[in-house]
Amino acid sequence: MTTTLIVFTDLDGTLLDHFDYAFTDAEAALFSLKTLAIPCVLNTSKTYAELLELRLALRHKDPFIIENGAAVYIPANSPLVNIHDLERRGDFYVQSFGPKRQHLIELSQSMKSRYDFISYHDLSTEQLMEHTGLDYQTAELSLQRDFTEPLIWNDSNAALERLRHELAAQGIKAQKGGRFVHLMGAQCDKAVAMNWLKQAYQDTFHEDLKSMALGDGENDVGMICEADIPVVVRSPVHVPPEIPGRYDVWITDSYGPKGWSEAINKALVNEGFI
Incomplete structure (x- = not known):
């Protein structure tokens, strides 16, 4: 072979x-x-x-x-x-x-009162450009997501662990990337x-x-x-x-x-x- x-x-x-x-x-x-x-x-x-x-x-x-x-x-x-x-x-x-993005958006919105973050769904193209350095066209494309919902995480690492534990019970995980914490299905990896x-x-x-x-x-x-x-x-x-x-x-x-x-x-x- x-x-x-x-x-x-x-x-x-x-x-x-x-x-x-x-x-x-x-x-x-x-x-x-x-x-x-x-x-x-x-x-x-x-x-x-x-x-x-x-x-x-x-x-x-x-x-x-x-x-x-x-x-x-x-x-x-x-x-x-x-x-x-x-x-x-x-x-x-x-x-x-994994699940479609809309489910993740609804889930993140339900948690905003307990954690300090900004959801991708709440960002304008201009705000995303400011956070990432992307140009306008690329930022618009980045907002067109299908399976994940990134968060700008402003809370503590301890709070992130609590969020992960809470999400795990619903078959969702929060994975930290270079700039964002990404919500996605537990099998998405x-x-x-x-x-x-x-x-x-x-x-x-x-x-x-x-x-x-x-x-x-x-x-x-x-x-x-x-x-x-x-x-x-x-x-x-x-x-x-x-x-x-x-x-x-x-x-x-x-x-x-x-x-x-x-x-x-x-x-x-x-x-x-x-």
């Missing part, structure tokens, strides 16, 4: 620069993956609407995972088997793992979506796949922990997250897309691709 590689990557602060969302330093490594026919799966907190635009800029043709593992989108022309029974959305088949898609590749190509996961934040810990090649991309704004039970984690020397490229190139050498 042939062994090959599949890359799963976070975007903000990882493939994209934390401050200006540029990916210039990653372009050469992205081209290497494409040349070697190594799938590069975007595994992000971003929305479907955001990914449609970003994939054009990245010239991305592979499947992608949105809203912290809430759903996998597979291009309709993909050779992956057993996808045609999935929900169809435009040019993609969709495997979802970057690692769950990663493993589901990896299995789809294995079922189709009958190859022994080695997964590589790259991320910089708490919401990336699960997928990094379960990857064959775990990579933490160094951030300019916070310390590297701990990856429990893994003592083989690569922590990049450089920040963001430059560090991402370092890790990709190292993996390609180590795995004998170049």
Whole structure:
């Protein structure tokens, strides 16, 4: 059985620069993956609407995972088997793992009197631009969510733990990302979506796949922990997250897309691709 590689990557602060969302330093490594026919799966907190635009800029043709593992989108022309029974959305088949956003909005509104946060649903485009540095068009796309509801968390860490406990009883979790706390279904996770898609590749190509996961934040810990090649991309704004039970984690020397490229190139050498 042939062994090959599949890359799963976070975007903000990882493939994209934390401050200006540029990916210039990653372009050469992205081209290497494409040349070697190594799938590069975007595994992000971003929305479907955001990914449609970003994939054009990245010239991305592979499947992608949105809203912290809430759903996998597979291009309709993909050779992956057993996808045609999935929900169809435009040019993609969709495997979802959690409830729709409206349920999460209603839940967050019911908790506003007990916790100090601002819900994404309550933000105008201009307010989101102020919080994130996104331009107007990208901020509008970010507000078009399907499966998750981000919160700007202004309360204590202790209060966040109480919220998590309260939500768990309702099958919902609160996951902390780079800028927001994301409400989502308990089964929505970057690692769950990663493993589901990896299995789809294995079922189709009958190859022994080695997964590589790259991320910089708490919401990336699960997928990094379960990857064959775990990579933490160094951030300019916070310390590297701990990856429990893994003592083989690569922590990049450089920040963001430059560090991402370092890790990709190292993996390609180590795995004998170049």
